Each structure stands twice: as C-alpha cells, then as structure tokens.
Amino acid sequence: MAEIFVCPSAELSEGARKLVENGADQIGVIRASGALHAFSNICPHQGGPVCEGLLVHKVEEVIRADKTYQGMRFNEDELHIVCPWHGWEFNIETGRCAGDGRQSLRRYKVIERNEGIYVVV
Template identity: 70%
Template sequence: MPEIFVARSEDLPEGGRVFVTANGNQIGVVRAKGQLHAYLNICPHQGGPVCEGLMVHRVEEIIAEDKTYQGMRFSEDDLHIVCPWHGWEFNIETGRCAGDGQHGLKRFRTEERADGIYVVV
C-alpha cells in the first residue's frame, strides 16, 4: 500500500496536527494521548473539516450513589475532536461519533519510524 510522508516526529508534538493530501483527499494526522491518529478530514454529518476542530475531553455528568445530579466534569480519558461546522464529536482513538456510534471517521494507519511519520493510504 502507498505511504505518504507526514512530518518528522519532532515536528508533531502532543496535541499537534498536520494535514497531507492523498488521492485528492485531505487527511488530518494528530498526536494525542501519545499516539498517532489519522482520519479523512471529512465529517460524515455534512462534510465539514472535522480534523480542524477543537480537541476536548468528553463532558460527563456526575451522579451520586443516591442518583442525585452533582454537576459536570471533563473526562480524563475520553478525548474528542469536534467538527467546527456543527459540533459533532468523535473519539480521537476510535473515530466513532460520541452521539451516535453508527457514524465514524475514515481512519488511516500511521507508522512512526526513525526518519519520520507516514500515513498508509
């Protein structure tokens, strides 16, 4: 399978992102939680540039043992990327839509080598 050079490893720090073009499609490559993630930069909702969106931790409601609402907090484990057009959220590790698991982002395999980062298309 063809590979495309993305960047040198040191040029893509934690939380950073880079965009490459393959076969006329833009792919966003993100380093998050120590891992590389590459997705087609098209939101399944209405085609927005999803990989250009904010990365935020999932908002969780806090429910006490007696089932009373205690407020909200940000999850420490579940990082999302949010499409800037309409706010659809996707888990950065899986690409699955947070609101509807039937939708997801098209994922590409990445490889990090001594000479840099590559995406397999």
Template identity: 30%
Template sequence: MCGRHKVTDEAAIADPGERVLTEVKGVEIAVFNVDGDYHALANFCPHQSGPLCEGPTQGRVTVDDDLEWAYDDEERNVVCPWHGWIFDVTTGTNIDAEQYTVPTYDIEVEDGEVFIVI
C-alpha cells in the same frame, strides 16, 4: 493509491495535542498526537461534509456515579467546526452515536518520519 505516504517529520507533531493536516491522493487526512500516540483521521464530517479535523480537540463532559457533572480531560476528541459533532480521534467514532464514523488510517513511524498507510 495504496501504499505508504509520508505525512510529516515526527518533530512537527512531537508534543501531545499537536496535529498535521495533509492531503494524500486527493483525500484530506489529519494526524493527531494524542497523549504521545499518533492517530490519522479523514478530514471529513459525515454530518454535512464539514472539515472535521480543523476543529478543536477536547476532553468530554461526563457524570460520576451520583450523576454529578465531571470532566474527562484526555483531549482525544475532535469537534467539527461547522456543527459541533464530536468524534473520538483514536477510533473515528462519534462519541454520541456510534453509527457515525470517520475513516481512520494506520500510521507508521520510521527514522523520525511519520507515514500514513492507505
């Protein structure tokens, strides 16, 4: 299954926050537009095999130097709809426990078409 697989036309995910869910050789993969950049992630949560990439994307609650609550509104995190585990779409890493990761895939864009490289 190695090679380049078309996911979508770029126009379909041209706006930040949009995503496309596809299947490549039996593997469900989502491509997210995060702030204009594309990131591909397996639609699989390592917690209990939930459909991770069907969950909402969001920023994250954080704290400032005085430990007062703040919010980082860069919507680069996807929340598993089953149990709420959160992964950074750009790295595939759980934002709370880096030992939990989701496969990521390289993206290529050519002539208005988006490809996943596996």
C-alpha cells in the same frame, strides 16, 4: 498499499496536527494521548473539516446514587476531536462519534519510523 510522508517526527508535538493531501482526500494526522491518529478530514455529518477541530476531554454528567444531578466533569481518560462546523464529537482512539456510535471517521494507519511520520493509504 502506499505510504504518504507527513512530516519529520519532531514537527508533530503532543496536541499538534498536520493535514496532507491524498488525491481528492485530505488526511489529518494528530498526535494525541501519546499516539498518532489519522482520519479523513471529512465529518460524516455534513462534510466539515473535522481534523481542524478542538481536542477536548469527554464531558460527563455527574449523577449521585439517589439520581440527583450534580453537574458535569471532564473525563481525562477519553479525548475527543470536535468538528468545528456543528460540534459533532469523535473519540480520538476509535474515530467513533460520541453522540451516535453508528457514525465514525475514516481511519488511516500511521507509521513512525526513521524520525518520520507516514500515513498508509
């Protein structure tokens, strides 16, 4: 396995991202929820640049015990990245698609050491 240098740690603050090249593949590295995450920048839906999408908290419907709809809320415990082409959402921790758990983003291991960030390929 090889490592690709992404950037100095100080350059990737919470919510920030950096794209790096790995041959024909582009890898997005994102610092979110206090951790580093790396994914291939290809949405499994139609190949959109998923790592360039918005970071949003999971939207949940609020249903009372009597089954009446009460609206929607953001779940602050689950962060998603949203593909900018068609809105497919993926859990930032797992890379799994929120709407279809059979789909997921290709993940890469990220290492932070000596004030630098590296992706293992």
